[in-house]
Amino acid sequence: MLLFGLDLDYVLVIVLFCVGLYMLVSKSNLLKKLLGLNVMETAVFAFIVTSGMIEGGDPPILVAGTAAPYASPIPQAMVLTGIVVAVSVTAVALALIVQIHAHFGTIEVDELKELP
Amino acid sequence: MKAWSLLLVLLVALPLVVGVVNLPTHDAPDAPIHTGVGVRYLERGVEETGNKNLVTAVLLNYRGFDTFFEVIVIFTALAAVLALPRGSAARPGGFPEEAAHEADGAGGRPAEAAREANGAGVPVSPVVSYVVRLMAPFMAMFALAMLFRGHVTPGGGFQAAAVFAAIFIALGLVLGPARVAELVPDDWRPWLQGAAPLAFALIAAIGWRLTGAFLGFPTDDHTAQEAMGLFLEVGIALGGGVILARLFLEMET
């Protein structure tokens, strides 16, 4: 929707992205940083899906209940792939955090920096 | 410190907002997305691919190459988790490379020992345990339904994989990872983990034989197309599900 001529949907997506970035950068706990990364990823997916929507559109499944105009199928496919990629990154990050915890006993960056 | 973070975030936000508000309005029918490449998928997708679900058509037929490497990405995550050491027992007699650094050494106990040390993990209420065990077959049915109806309704391989993995994970939380790990026999495990990329490679080769193009689907033979598409979906569901479940089971503190 438009607000003051700005596409509000898109602006909100960027706000979400920045919330995630702030979490990633300013939090000290590694898990919280990872969650910030996840929020950023979700924001980008929201951006992609929003861009594919169309006014009064139906899902791009051509069966009896749906009619033109259809939302574009490509962004949906992009996001499906993107979600799998995000899950993979999260999995690797978690494995690394587990390894850090096993060795140092902490997952706070402040404490990790204090170590020799 | 927080002030610097805020500054950085604002610095990043500004160009992004500028870029994004200058895009063509997204739900206008004349936006570039709706007049671009997607038009052909909407007009000829069903007849060229036999899939009424155009997202599946894009995922498997038109841009199947992307999906191939997407399943490779999730396999990479599993390879990564398996390559990283689990546990923190210092190896007796350390390695030269580690001796120069901190005293708590590296290396991991063999995976089996680590798994034995973990029972059900968290004490679980009998209500939760009962409900999960009751729901598991229904979840499996739902996953199968999504898988096989993926070409006419929302659904498909990845969604089914997620639900399959959810079954494993929920049961793992309730019964303990060791019990659930037994569900996938050791011999089959490497094959199942690779099921998705291998399915893609196989269909790519078959497509090469049938149409001369890598990962090509014969547009005139709908039965063959459906069969190939279904094979891919099953591969994705099996491979993806096993990998996601294994990712969960391998994370231990």
Added chain:
Amino acid sequence: MNGGWAEALPWTIVVPMVGAVLTPVVAARRPRWAGAWAWAVLLAASLLASGLVYRLATDGPFAYDVGGWAQPYGIELRFDHFSAWVLPLLLLFVVIVPFSWRYLDHVMPDERRPAFYALLLLNAGGMIGFCVTGDFFNLFVFTEVVSLSSYALVAVGGRGLAAFAALKYLFIGAVSSLLMLFATAQLFALTGSLNMADVAGRLAEVGGGPAVMVAFAAYAVSFMVKTAMFPVHVWLPDAHAIAPSPVSAVLSGMVVKIGIVGMLRVYQVFFAADVLELGAFNQTLVWLGAISIVMGAFFAIFQDDIKLMLAYSTISNIGYIVLGLGLASPYAVIGASVHVFNHALIKATLFLAAGAIIHQTGLRTLSDLRGIARRMPQTSAAMAVGAVSIVGLPPTAGFVCKWYIALGAFESGQAPFGFALVFGALFIFVYYVRMLNAFYFQEPVHDVVLEAEEAPWSMRAPVVVLATLCLVLGVLGGIPLAFVEPAVLDLLPFWGN
């Protein structure tokens, strides 16, 4: 567009990937077979890649439509002169993998080997895909394959510090990947297409404007992070120093170059569309490159740990490449493109030689490794050759490219940057002299150094081969330069200043 060797394009990417997937199967009974299997797969992929380069050399650039869908409705793979990097990349892997067979003995228990080699193969496959794809979203997916495998490869050694370095790399890398995804989505929203050639055409219709500029900027920043340019280089030193040495060679030699290749691809698209005024951007690249050169070299001087020194040296050399690209004159860009390969070769030599020394003695710092040259003469000689190459003295590989970049600086009227280049070379000279002095002319301080033996042949052979190539390519330096020239000259009319 399909036919002949073009058919091999998708298989060149798929062979290492499927090889990676099958590694756990192959190594199920004997984990140590994973190393040999990885080597075999990479050899097969190299054969395919040589066929591709042969076709390129005889017929020129070619493309392949995956799935038989005409462009732009499917995914297009395209092999041009910049994609030819794929062949030297694979050959470097073929030399590095045998080194790892014995090296890993002291890094990880056998049962983790299959996963390690799977990651290495995935890394290789991802990089190949990155260099040959003609589709933006495909580019993103390959970037993720490369990045994910790299994060994990840094931490396989198992120490907590390695995991921390890998996690830092992961966070920064994931943000840059997200920026790339955002840029892809932005371009898609602007043009409705994901195929690179098609986007170039449609962008020309769309014209310039803030949205296009932001898309370009997002790509640029994303690739800057991947290639560890100043100021977003902070993830590199720890990650490359802590990784096991064969991994360091792969990361410093090849994975960081992904950012350069990506930047070239984006340049190709945006220049063909001719909608942006890129002079200011190029100038920024020149400045950042020059700062990277001097800063990387400066920090390297103060390092005691050899691998940290080599890691900072990578930052410095990436600065050279970026400087060359930003100068946008024929000599500079050709020099920069060839330096992508030459630096990979030299850095691999240095990291593998350093790894052999670390493996044999367990020591990593210059002060500890004094006098090692007496006990490990071949490895130290290789290290010396690598050092001379990276400083850029003739007749080694490093000389030709740096000479070209310097020429480019003077040719395009930016003489001060030519001096930055020479300055950087002097700094580099200082720390490598320090290193060679320690190895050759100082007295050993540890018993372990006094009793050290040369590395086993499976580790020594790759090191010697690489060092020899450094010398050979110095003498035969003209060949890669002539090879890259057509691609660069194609690009340059659009480059503009």
